[in-house]
């Protein structure tokens with residue numbers, strides 16, 4: 025299989041310099057947030073009930089693959105509560121002191137957003153337990169046997185944590201969240217609405233068919249939909265009259281070598297390894313991860329959920345298996361059932 029130059033265009037992770045345009049495109053209220061009906065409804069109840077009781081809502085954990093709107097939702101939580109938001113991330117909280125400084129600066133009712141919360145260092149995590157439960161931190165002064173711990177009251181706040189790996193969170197941390205929202209990949213019609221909304225904000229005219237084509241190739245991810253829209257806009261402005269039709273969208277996406285299904289580099293590498301190196305499987309996730317040079321958890325939690333949803337990969341008790349759709353997507357003929365490797369002595 026050839027490597028596509030579209031790798032970056034299709035990545036669900038943010039690209040350099042993209043945050044600014046993402047800010048422009050972020051929905052700012054719950055009613056503007058497209059899709060995720062279950063999480064939206066549940067969150068609405070949590071927020072409304074807290075508002076009526078006049079207390080900060082329970083801590084909220086948002087879990088799901090990158091680019092599905094966790095940061096946007098965290099900001100919406102603050103906006104709906106009319107509260108300020110402080111933003112940090114797990115990797116930035118290496119020392120407990122960094123977190124203590126952040127917590128002691130919070131005003132009553134503030135929202136503290138910790139992205140990638142599963143990557144928080146252990147001492148900071150332990151400090152967070154007490155802060156989440158009792159709105160208190162223990163600050164350790166001095167070192168060695170003479171060290172003393174001074175309890176410090178902090179203002180009641182709401183923590184919103186985001187993670188792509190809820191399984192990597194320790195039990196005690198997970199238990200301290202009163203509400204967990206599991207974000208799902210978006211359906212094509214929801215992404216179509218995302219594309220239309222963003223087109224309006226960016227002043228791009230787009231036909232229904234053009235918008236649907238961009239949505240269909242966006243890997244169920246609003247971040248990718250917004251990026252593809254901007255690349256198609258570039259093509260439309262330079263090569264056409266600026267208007268995005270189905271033909272313009274298709275021609276532009278061909279230039280950027282965007283996969284028909286919007287699969288990204290890792291998705292394609294996994295399918296390719298599965299088919300070319302392991303005869304379509306079954307193969308264990310660790311072996312598959314080594315073959316594509318990735319961490320098993322990345323393959324399992326970032327890549328596989330979309331491949332399963334797209335009907336390309338099946339997770340079976342004996343390992344991962346490429347479906348007929350995967351073979352066909354790679355331009356190959358799926359093996360007849362009898363050709364599949366059978367169980368061996370060691371299975």
Ligand SMILES: Nc1ncnc2c1ncn2[C@@H]1O[C@H](COP(=O)(O)OP(=O)(O)OP(=O)(O)O)[C@@H](O)[C@H]1O
Pocket residue numbers: 036037038045046047049050051056057058059089090091092093094095096097186218246247250
């Ligand atoms: N439901 C939505 N409706 C409209 N736009 C959305 C929606 N969800 C996400 N977006 C857009 O997609 C982009 C990425 O969203 P966001 O940064 O919130 O994702 P994320 O899940 O926090 O990703 P990461 O964890 O990688 O930062 C933003 O530009 C945002 O405007």
